Amino acid sequence: MNLRQLEAFRMAMLHGSITRAAKAMRLSQPAVTKLIAALEQEVGFRLFDRAPGGVIPTPEAIAFHEELERSYLGLQRLAQSAREIRDLRRGHVRIAAMPALATDLVPSIISRFSATYPDIRISLDVHTSPRIADLTAAAAFDFGFAHLPNRRPDLTVVASYEMACxxxxxxxxxxxxxxxxxxxxxxxxxxxxxxxxxxxxxxxxxxxxxxxxxxxxxxxxxxxxxxxxxxxxxxxxxxxxxxxxxxxxxxxxxxxxxxxxIPFHFRLIRPAGLPQSRAAAAVMDDAIATVEASPLIERTGRERRDTS
Missing domain, CATH: 3.40.190.10 (Periplasmic binding protein-like II)
Incomplete structure (x- = not known):
């Protein structure tokens, strides 16, 4: 069975008529009749009896329709989930920050983003820079802010910044x-x-x-x-x-x-070679904009942006 056959059956059940089902599907009546006949052959039982002005579903068709509706509800939920993910109305973004940035800068990033996308949940963990580097490399965080004196192959440096102490x-x-x-x-x-x-x-x-x-x-x-x-x-x-x-x-x-x-360096890092969710990418872009809007912070390097 295929989705087109199931749709023809569902429309016939909803409208009580092959003619009206064909109109709803923008198909000819013979085309819908053929789809339902093919579905009957697939399932192995008759779905409709003809009646004046329409069709009457068989008991088997009623039971099958109940199961089909549950499946359609599941598909509708999937479609709704897809729309929420696409529109940044669902997601969880995990950020790590060194203590110096966790008291004001990163909360400002989260506050600014949450005002626009309140349904995205954002977690903030505060650790030392070596711990942030290790956990971000292990994909425990979507991205982090840390001192990173040496390059690591398991981390992508998105941007480097400097402040004057x-x-x-x-x-x-x-x-x-x-x-x-x-x-x-x-x-x-x-x-x-x-x-x-x-x-x-x-x-x-x-x-x-x-x-x-x-x-x-x-x-x-x-x-x-x-x-x-x-x-x-x-x-x-x-x-x-x-x-x-x-x-x-x-x-x-x-x-x-x-x-x-006396420079105070930090970098925005993320796991190397791993795909990034739409929500994480959006928060990270907002983070970059917030950091670079600060008069106290200067970007010191244009890093390669990992788009994986």
Whole structure:
């Protein structure tokens, strides 16, 4: 049996007439009669008896029609699902982000996308960069934001970005009077350092070595949100990414640019060689637009876009 035969049978059941079924299908009456006859041969029993003004379904036809309607409902559900997927009204997108981007930037991405496509569910997991790289490569996430100092064959780098780190301090700190902070200004100054294993900490340590400066490290922590919380409580000042201090507000933390520039790099990554859902691609495109709209972030490379 084929779909055309089933459609002819269904139309005849719905309209109670071969003539009306043919009109609904935009076919000739003999064509519909032939389709139903072929279906009767396939199923092995008679489907209709002729009656004045139409046809009467046999008991077997009624039972068969009930099963067919259940199948049609399933097909309608499939069609509805396809429309929802196509129109971004169904889907689940999984994002991973390093802590510095998870407090404001990535929530902004999710908020912006959800305002347009509220039916797409988005999960956000916060991990360290090495963990994000490993889990994204294993397809646990559709894409992620992470430090990625070395290229990996199991990851596609979609875009690379850079921000300039800032010095975060309480508004009443003596250095708040300066427009620019230099390494010499930090000699002997109480500071909260990012954990020594972070990329930013290595840049900062090298800056102090080059300038022959020894700050007073009162605390060491990770992520930058924790460092800013300690700064807000007067433990010391800190060199962090420019996004995190903004979460605390100008009344709690002041920021000043640093010379020389300490870069804060991150990349947008996704699993290599794997197809991407329409929903994930749409969220990722929105993420790129949101990131590149930030005046604090500069795109540092035009990466190959993996369209698999």
């Amino acid at each position: 800032v010095v975060a301090m309480p508004p009443g700190h003596p250095l708040a009077a300066r427009k620019m902070i230099r390494p010499q200004d930090l000699d002997g100054v109480a500071m909260v350092a990012l954990s020594h294993h972070t990329v930013t900490a290595r840049h900062v340590d090298q800056m102090f070595i080059d300038a022959d400066v020894t700050p007073q490290i009162r605390g060491e922590c990770q992520p930058s949100f924790a460092a800013c919380a300690l700064v807000a409580r007067g433990v010391g000042i800190s060199i962090v990414d420019p996004l995190t201090p903004a979460m605390f507000g100008e009344d709690t933390l002041s920021v000043r640019p640093l010379d020389p520039l």
